[in-house]
Amino acid sequence: MAAKNKHRKKSKKTNEVTFQAEDNEPEAENGGGGEEDEDLGGGEGQGKANGDDEEFSLEEVLRLGGTRADFVFLAGLNDTQELVDGGKKGAIDDLEEGELQQFITKLGIQAYSGQQIVTDEPESSAAAAAAAGGEKESKKAKAKKVSAEEQSTSAQPKVSEQKKTEQKTTKDVQVSAKKKIKLNTNVFEFQQRQVLLIKPGGKWFELEYSAEGSSELQDSSLVSQYKTLAEQLFEAEVNIYKSKKSLQKGANSTWMKTVVSSGVLADRMAAMTVLIQDAPVHMLEHVENLVSMVKKKGSRRMGLMAMDTLRELLLSSLLPENRKLRTFAQHPFDELEEKASGNRDARDRRLILWYFEHQLKHHVAEFVVALDSMAHDTVAATKAKALATAHELLCSRPEQEKALLIQVVNKLGDPEYKTAAKASYLLETLLHKHPNMKVVVCCEVERLMFRPNISPKAQYYAICFLSQVMLSHDETELATKLITVYFSFFRACVKKKDIESKMLSALLSGVNRAYPYASAVDDKVKEQLDTLFKVVHLVKFNTAVQALMLLFQVMDSQQSVSDRYYVTLYRKLLDPGLSSSSRQNMFLNLLYKSLKADVALRRVKAFVKRLLQVSAEQNASFACGALFLVSEVMKSKPGLKILLQEEKEGEEEEFKDLAEVNEDGDDEEERFVDADKLEEGASTETQEAKPTASWVHHQNLEGGRTLQSYDPLHRNPLFCGADHSTLWELQRVRHNKQTH
Structure with missing residues (x-):
């Protein structure tokens, strides 16, 4: 009885220790509970309690107010082992310095830190939750720590296998994050600046980022958003430049402002030229003003001066030599944020330059349209000036070359002889400077010739120009195409019985020039041989020489020059027109x-x-x-x-190279053979049958x-x-x- 009472007293005291641990959780976590157990667990009574299952059971712990976790905890205690930090010494290996951090790094948890959103909780609620858990949570934490330690040993072999997957996942997350940046509405937010992004001075197309372009089709919605932002940035940039200019002190700045607004015409042109050359990006409005002056009707002098000024500016400062201007959509907006590398200044600088280039291209197109209007002026000098300006821009820069070429070619049909002749001369000059444009120019001239409302005079000037085009053996397709055009007009002239005109001579001259370089045109020429022979007897001497030259070229190439x-x-040779002909040298050359x-x-x-x-x-x-x-x-x-x-006197002439009279003395009818079959010094043999033709x-x-x-x-x-x-x-x- 005494032993039992003693044991009950011990159990009661143990139970009190347990309840004390539940009431004071921090002490249990810090090892206080271990010290208490160490004080009370010594002696003989504790060993009996651990050894006797009937005296120490789960039911008794539950009856005393404990839990199943308390029973597991108490059952695992051993009085002979030292408790360290709320557990048995040696049960869990002590962690070395940095080992836990290394383990977390291997798990790759940090890669997903950007995607997880953890809501912040008040510290008071966290403390209350921790206090309410009590000893029960501390014991669970210890149990989880043991299980985590055991699982870590088995997870280590799998870390190397998961490493590649984690790296790939990390890259995918980064790529998706970059894509999300583009769609972020903050990207298109305008931010006001106090400094210039584009430095004044120099040529704008030599600045950084200005040469970046893209031939791929861009997203229209993305381009529209960037264009709105670029317009705001461009306006802000111009305003900053103007404000800085207005604050500058000096006679030069004041004079410029006065002259541009109220100076005489020549001074206004000079001032605008200087301002545009100093800062082309910031002074685009003056380019627009010059274009408006060219388009304005009623002041021919102002228009001509503005045209000369704008032409000089385009050639010297505004247009690049080796490329055309790009529209705003012809830039790599899908790679813009990546190219800028998150630098907003670099991105905005690109947008300003691209928007400026887009606006400049629009103004140049308007200027070309204004040139076309001036080319139709009633004053011949104005038309000549506009034509020369279009030709100079066409020869020097690739911008708007199609529209400029159409303007120059159209002037071949001008009613005035001087303007049409000058257009032909300018086109020849263009081909001398740019031989690779032969096909393009000839196709445009051909398109002019076959227009339904074109005049015969314009067709004649077009044929004259085409007949002067220098060809080579590498341009067989072009030569063949030209011959086709020539013969189509040749048939039309013969059909109209308009063979006395200059058109036929120009056509034959063109065929003579193109024939040596053409291929597969013999059939087309053979179809017109009979017509050409008839034309020779009906036209003037100069035209006949052209036709004979063509006939000889065709026959000589086939080695079949006929008796006809x-x-x-x-x-x-007996034509009366020979004495007054301007092509006597060509005729002598043909004879030779x-x-x-x-x-x-x-x-x-x-x-x-x-x-x-x-x-x-x-x-x-x-x-x-x-x-x-x-x-x-x-x-x-x-x-x-x-x-x-x-000749010898009294004797009959004898020529050894001629055919002798037959010994028979019979007068036989002379027989003819083809001249190509005769040889020098050979006698003509009589033939039995007479030629049919x-x-x-x-x-x-x-x-x-x-x-x-x-x-x-x-x-x-x-x-x-x-x-x-x-x-x-x-x-x-x-x-x-x-x-x-």
């Missing part, structure tokens, strides 16, 4: 090429004799050219020198063979008997030139 061509050329390509020596002799006969009646320059031509042909064909031999007139065949005398009026040079005569024409030419 030589008959036509032989006849043109034709005679050099001819294989029939007796036909060449006929040409030489007729040429010298004609030279006796022409001027000295033509006669000299003819003599030089004959000498060059004799060098290439030595058989012609027999024409220089004198020939350009030798049948009346000339009367009498059988060629007579032994020379007939200067014979139609065909092959059968005129020139090989039975000498060059007595040389004496005639010499006599005529001596008398003159």
Whole structure:
């Protein structure tokens, strides 16, 4: 009984200790409970309590007011072990310095710190909750600490596997965070500044960020928001610059303000030029004023001065040389925040420059429209000035080149001869400076020629320009296209029976220039051969020369120069228009090429004799050219020198290179073969059958063979008997030139 009472007293005292721990939680957490147990747990009674399950059970703890956690805690106590920080010494390994922080880093919790939102709780509520928990929460915390320590040992092998996944997740979070920045409404918020973002002076297109552009399609809503912000930034930037200028003291600043507002016209232009050159971004309003002066009607002098001033400014300070101006939407807004790297000044500086470039492009377009209006002025000098300005801008800068090219090409159809001729000259100058623009310019001229309301005069000037375009063997497509255009107008002229006009001559000249560089056009030319032969006999001498040159080019390229061509050329030597022609040199050149390509020596002799006969009646320059031509042909064909031999008296002339009379003496009808098949010194063999077609007139065949005398009026040079005569024409030419 005494032992039992003693045990009950001990249990009661233990229970009191437990309740004391619940009432004073901080002491239990700080080790106070451990000290109390150490004082009361010693002795024999405590060992019995731990060893006897009947005396110390869960029911008894619950009866005394404890909990299941209290029973677990008391059951785990061992009087022989020292309690440290509310637990058994050695039960949990002591943490080294920095070990807990390293473990948290491996878990990657910090990567998600930006996404979690923890609401702040008042300190009083947190303290009350901590006090209400009491000893029960402290014991649970100890149990969780033990379980966390056990789980950490098993989680360490998985950390390396989770590390890659955590890094990838971190990157995704960062990318999504950047995207959220773009959609943040604070990005488009305007902030007023007191300093300039763009420094005055220099050329604006040489500043940083001005060359950034994008060919990709941008989001329209994003561009619209940035444009609104850019407009506000630009206006604020201009106002800051004006306020700083107004505060400056000095005669120069005051003079500028006075002159721009109320000075004479020349001084106003000079002042605006200086202001724009000093700060083009901040003085854009003066560019707009100059454009308005050009557009204003009623003051031609002011418009011309403003046009000259604006042209100089565009070429010297406002337009870049190697690129066109970009619109506001042609910039990388999808990468703007990333390029700025969060620096608002760098971003706003970009927006100001891009907005300025957009406005400048708009003003330049208006200026080009105003130039077109001035080009239609009733005063010829004004039209010439506007045309020259458009041409200079077109040659020097790529901005608005399409509109400027259309303006210059349209002036080919101007009613005044001088303006149309100047437009043609300016287009030729443009192609000399920029040869790569040949295709573009020729296509625009072709578009002008085929307009329904275009005048024949404008078409003629367009053909004249196209015929002067210099081509190369690398431009076969362009040459072929030009020949197609020429022949389409050629057929139209023939159909209208308008063959006496200058148009036909210009067309033939163009075909002659383009034919050597074209490809696959022989069929088109062959279709027009018969028409060309007819044209030669109907048109003036100059046009006929162009047609003959084209015929020779086509036939010579195919190595099939026909007898029909030589008959036509032989006849043109007697054309009355030769003496007054401006293309005598071209005709002599054509003669030289034709005679050099001819294989029939007796036909060449006929040409030489007729040429010298004609030279006796022409001027000295033509006669000299003819003599030089004959000498060059004799060098290439030595058989012609027999024409220089004198006739023997009393004897019949004998020429070894000519065909002899048949021994039979029978007068047989002369047979003709193609001249290309004849060789020098070869005799003509008789043929059994007569050719079905020939350009030798049948009346000339009367009498059988060629007579032994020379007939200067014979139609065909092959059968005129020139090989039975000498060059007595040389004496005639010499006599005529001596008398003159």
